[in-house]
Amino acid sequence: MAEAALQTQFAGRIEGGIDAIVLGAGADGLAAAAYLGKAGFTTVLLETGAEIGGVIQSREFAPGQLCTDGEHLIFALDPIAIEDLDLYRFGVSYASRRLETAYFFDDGRMFPLGGDLQGAANILPDEDLVARLSAFVRDVFELAVYLRPAFANPAAEVLEKVFAAAPSALARRLLRYGFAPATDVLDTMLPDGPVKTAMMSEACFRSAAPPDEAFSFMNLVRRWAGEASGLQGANAYPEGGAAGVINALRRSAQAAGVDIRAATPIKSILIEWDRAAGVELEGGGQIRAPIIVAAQNARRVFMDLIGPTGIGIDFQRAIAAAPPKIATGRLHLALKGVARDEKTKANMRRRLMYAPRTDALRLAFADARAGNIPEAMTIEAVFPSAFDAGAAEKMHVFSIMAHPLPADETVDDARREEITKAILRNLEKFAPSIEQRIAAVDLRLPSDFADAADSKTMAAKPGVLRQWTLAGAATTAANISGLYFCGPEAQIGAGLSCAAGRVAAKAAIRSAKRGVIAL
Amino acid sequence: MTATVDFLMAGDDEACLAAAAAAAKSGARTALLRPPKRGPRIASTTHCAVPNFVWRRFDLHEYGLSLEPASARVTLTASDEAVSTFARPRETEETLAEAGVADHLLWTAFSDDMAGFSACPVLNGGLAGARSGGAALAALFRDARTRSAFGQLAGSCGVLLDDYFSDAKLKTHVAAHALSRAGLGGGEDGSAMALPELFAEDAWPVRIADGGPPLYETLERVCRNFGVTMREGRVLEVAAEDAKHRLVSISGDEKIKTRYLFFATPEAAAAAGARCNHSPLGVGGAATAVMRLTLKDRAVPAAGDEKAVFQIADDIAELQTARDEAADGRLPEQPPVEFEFTEKGDIIARTAYCPAVFREENGLRGWTGQDRQAIAARMKERLASRLEGLSQKVVKTEVAILGAGDPERKTRLAEDENIIVQPNRAGAIGAAVKLVDKVVRNG
Numbered sequence: 001m002a003e004a005a006l007q008t009q010f011a012g013r014i015e016g017g018i019d020a021i022v023l024g025a026g027a028d029g030l031a032a033a034a035y036l037g038k039a040g041f042t043t044v045l046l047e048t049g050a051e052i053g054g055v056i057q058s059r060e061f062a063p064g065q066l067c068t069d070g071e072h073l074i075f076a077l078d079p080i081a082i083e084d085l086d087l088y089r090f091g092v093s094y095a096s097r098r099l100e101t102a103y104f105f106d107d108g109r110m111f112p113l114g115g116d117l118q119g120a121a122n123i124l125p126d127e128d129l130v131a132r133l134s135a136f137v138r139d140v141f142e143l144a145v146y147l148r149p150a151f152a153n154p155a156a157e158v159l160e161k162v163f164a165a166a167p168s169a170l171a172r173r174l175l176r177y178g179f180a181p182a183t184d185v186l187d188t189m190l191p192d193g194p195v196k197t198a199m200m201s202e203a204c205f206r207s208a209a210p211p212d213e214a215f216s217f218m219n220l221v222r223r224w225a226g227e228a229s230g231l232q233g234a235n236a237y238p239e240g241g242a243a244g245v246i247n248a249l250r251r252s253a254q255a256a257g258v259d260i261r262a263a264t265p266i267k268s269i270l271i272e273w274d275r276a277a278g279v280e281l282e283g284g285g286q287i288r289a290p291i292i293v294a295a296q297n298a299r300r301v302f303m304d305l306i307g308p309t310g311i312g313i314d315f316q317r318a319i320a321a322a323p324p325k326i327a328t329g330r331l332h333l334a335l336k337g338v339a340r341d342e343k344t345k346a347n348m349r350r351r352l353m354y355a356p357r358t359d360a361l362r363l364a365f366a367d368a369r370a371g372n373i374p375e376a377m378t379i380e381a382v383f384p385s386a387f388d389a390g391a392a393e394k395m396h397v398f399s400i401m402a403h404p405l406p407a408d409e410t411v412d413d414a415r416r417e418e419i420t421k422a423i424l425r426n427l428e429k430f431a432p433s434i435e436q437r438i439a440a441v442d443l444r445l446p447s448d449f450a451d452a453a454d455s456k457t458m459a460a461k462p463g464v465l466r467q468w469t470l471a472g473a474a475t476t477a478a479n480i481s482g483l484y485f486c487g488p489e490a491q492i493g494a495g496l497s498c499a500a501g502r503v504a505a506k507a508a509i510r511s512a513k514r515g516v517i518a519l
Numbered sequence: 520m521t522a523t524v525d526f527l528m529a530g531d532d533e534a535c536l537a538a539a540a541a542a543a544k545s546g547a548r549t550a551l552l553r554p555p556k557r558g559p560r561i562a563s564t565t566h567c568a569v570p571n572f573v574w575r576r577f578d579l580h581e582y583g584l585s586l587e588p589a590s591a592r593v594t595l596t597a598s599d600e601a602v603s604t605f606a607r608p609r610e611t612e613e614t615l616a617e618a619g620v621a622d623h624l625l626w627t628a629f630s631d632d633m634a635g636f637s638a639c640p641v642l643n644g645g646l647a648g649a650r651s652g653g654a655a656l657a658a659l660f661r662d663a664r665t666r667s668a669f670g671q672l673a674g675s676c677g678v679l680l681d682d683y684f685s686d687a688k689l690k691t692h693v694a695a696h697a698l699s700r701a702g703l704g705g706g707e708d709g710s711a712m713a714l715p716e717l718f719a720e721d722a723w724p725v726r727i728a729d730g731g732p733p734l735y736e737t738l739e740r741v742c743r744n745f746g747v748t749m750r751e752g753r754v755l756e757v758a759a760e761d762a763k764h765r766l767v768s769i770s771g772d773e774k775i776k777t778r779y780l781f782f783a784t785p786e787a788a789a790a791a792g793a794r795c796n797h798s799p800l801g802v803g804g805a806a807t808a809v810m811r812l813t814l815k816d817r818a819v820p821a822a823g824d825e826k827a828v829f830q831i832a833d834d835i836a837e838l839q840t841a842r843d844e845a846a847d848g849r850l851p852e853q854p855p856v857e858f859e860f861t862e863k864g865d866i867i868a869r870t871a872y873c874p875a876v877f878r879e880e881n882g883l884r885g886w887t888g889q890d891r892q893a894i895a896a897r898m899k900e901r902l903a904s905r906l907e908g909l910s911q912k913v914v915k916t917e918v919a920i921l922g923a924g925d926p927e928r929k930t931r932l933a934e935d936e937n938i939i940v941q942p943n944r945a946g947a948i949g950a951a952v953k954l955v956d957k958v959v960r961n962g
Binding site (some may be wrong): 156158159160161163164165166168170171174175176178179181183184208209210213214250312314315317318321322325362363366369418429438462463465466468469470472473476510 | 604652664666669671673706832840
């Protein structure tokens with residue numbers, strides 16, 4: 001009754017006095033809002049859902065057992081955003097940084113690679129292998145660092161500048177790595193064996209491009225362009241999981257005076273004379289502002305909130321393109337029993353990766369694309385409870401990402417069971433008899449997220465060159481003054497990054513300062 | 520003594536000969552390196568395609584060559600079902616309408632759109648021969664239109680076709696004709712790049728008219744007339760001689776100093792251990808099986824005539840399955856087959872969905888006689904499923920494998936801009952000549 005009265009009361013309301021509206025309170029939306037707030041703009045952050053954080057949500061999946069959806073490691077968090085938004089001061093902390101990765105193989109072998117990839121090769125037994133892996137890491141790192149601006153900002157002028165200015169040796173590598181299949185590059189640069197198998201899995205992890213197909217190698221370059229705790233290509237576990245980073249972003253935004261409003265669905269973005277003018281809320285009422293930063297998926301922003309009439313046909317085609325038929329699954333397990341001895345505890349504070357044989361991986365992609373559940377898959381796993389102090393009292397939580405899986409639109413219980421079993425079969429390869437310790441299982445697939453923005457965040461990314469074309473279109477092609485886009489399509493590569501949010505907010509701030517947008 | 524040339528063309532196909540002739544005609548010192556002969560060539564009678572400008576440049580009419588357009592592109596999707604398209608979009612539209620294909624009205628728009636893509640710099644030889652790789656890549660993102668075109672072309676053939684058509688048979692037909700030369704699957708990223716090549720100007724396949732000399736021999740004569748040095752041998756190694764030249768070691772302990780080492784097809788490159796690095800159309804990395812069936816009686820397909828180019832494919836997914844099997848180092852269970860009839864009524868069939876090397880439990884191995892027999896048997900089985908009574912008509916079967924790999928040999932990096940590998944297959948002759956022009960212009 002009271003709610004209905006409120007709705008009627010506010011239905012005709014127009015709220016003014018606001019400089020910028022940010023839509024979507026995922027990591028990029030929070031970062032963009034914090035940037036705008038810090039720059040002195042009166043900023044409102046609107047989130048449709050009840051919680052902030054987008055896909056990254058902590059929840060209780062079994063009595064007393066918490067898990068975090070979305071990311072479980074940090075490898076691509078934008079260092080500029082960390083510094084600009086004072087994220088360390090606002091609470092980003094790493095329970096463990098520069099995680100060692102333990103690679104497991106189907107023959108039961110294991111080899112560990114230190115978090116510092118440039119030095120990691122030195123522990124390998126074979127001199128030739130050390131030399132070749134070092135050369136490989138050096139080559140990829142060099143190009144990855146060079147391409148960082150292009151990964152952070154896919155605007156056409158940035159890409160053109162970065163590509164055209166590449167020194168000839170890097171330009172050659174850029175062409176080769178950009179188009180080549182992962183198998184092609186790895187077959188040439190590394191000898192057969194576990195190291196190559198591990199790198200193959202790394203290259204194809206969370207990517208829609210199978211190892212033998214064009215564009216697939218570049219995914220590794222993108223991944224290694226990221227850094228964690230100042231170290232390129234490293235992985236870190238943030239205190240409190242990825243939700244810890246979201247909390248820091250929220251605090252940073254609040255400290256900058258951002259007005260965060262959850263559970264505020266919007267109906268449309270108001271465009272007047274090719275300019276963004278504000279938003280219309282679902283319950284009636286408007287919020288007027290000359291700057292809109294949209295951190296929701298492109299289809300929602302441009303097709304639903306703005307409407308296809310104002311958008312070019314090529315652009316519509318780009319954002320409506322069918323998403324890749326490959327997905328990544330998230331599985332959480334509560335495991336009975338807690339490690340007591342220090343050695344086991346230390347072993348659990350690592351990134352564990354199961355790398356199937358390349359032929360099995362190849363088959364897995366073919367199966368997943370055909371809509372079948374693959375026999376083998378790459379598994380990335382961490383024990384959040386081993387990092388978070390006091391988390392494991394009676395049980396351990398095991399957080400798993402499995403790739404590739406079919407991108408089902410809907411998943412029934414039987415299918416869910418089958419997928420869970422397939423993941424567990426692969427897990428058994430390096431954690432034998434784990435099934436007997438399982439107290440609770442929780443599987444999350446992209447289709448589980450009601451909000452399409454969230455499901456897109458967990459869908460596999462197409463090849464990097466293709467992402468550049470789509471992201472470039474999404475961030476610039478709408479040609480609406482005052483509208484800035486930093487949804488999942490604006491981000492190149494997987495992982496929690498915030499770079500898109502930073503780029504969108506900074507572009508808005510620059511335009512306002514230059515007087516392009518009148519405040 | 521080391522010979523010095525501007526272009527060393529390595530390969531044994533019409534596109535390579537055309538490239539050599541074009542280079543020599545432009546005044547470049549050109550050598551053609553052909554692999555030592557092993558048995559007879561199985562020459563195809565149709566070629567996609569011999570563009571007019573190539574014809575005029577080499578005055579091909581003076582060699583008695585006479586070509587005619589193929590009558591149709593036909594796909595036999597089932598024993599009694601077929602889809603045919605023709606050089607003229609109007610004719611295609613009418614035929615599709617008669618066959619009850621609901622999408623017939625979109626055909627002209629589709630072929631125009633595909634032809635319109637050919638301005639995108641990633642096509643037409645791709646970024647091969649670009650003097651600056653960075654600038655070439657930058658050009659793909661320069662304006663919204665090019666970027667959008669590149670975005671679509673970097674996607675899959677299947678998705679691009681879905682944008683236009685709903686008829687599964689029509690989509691299978693277009694995909695089979697577009698992808699059969701490169702041996703790609705319809706679901707893989709970048710396979711969309713094969714579509715515009717099918718509709719590019721002059722891309723319609725031509726046949727050697729009855730009684731005329733084969734194109735291969737004609738181009739061989741053209742090369743001789745323009746002063747191309749021809750020799751036999753294989754590329755063993757390439758070393759940087761100086762900033763501009765490469766020293767190519769060839770079999771027989773000889774060396775040739777060259778400005779550019781040029782491969783007109785990925786198969787020729789694969790034989791030398793080089794790979795095409797800058798176009799999805801060159802990544803197949805697969806071998807092609809070519810088969811000639813000598814028949815005692817003519818075989819009659821359900822559609823098309825003896826001057827058509829045929830594909831056998833059940834559906835678009837079959838192409839991807841075959842591609843996945845070949846990438847996995849196996850022969851495809853059900854290879855998509857392309858075929859044509861010779862003047863005498865023999866069949867020349869090919870499939871590019873073959874592995875370059877075979878992958879087995881204990882490592883890689885090369886092609887054996889058994890593999891050749893196995894792929895021939897599977898190809899024959901597919902032909903027999905579409906051509907009634909074929910099995911009883913075959914009197915002789917010849918098979919050749921192009922682009923078979925050497926498992927001992929590690930693929931060398933072709934990060935060298937002086938090693939040029941042409942990616943595209945459909946219009947290889949015209950594209951090779953254009954690519955040579957580009958390199959001559961740049962350097």
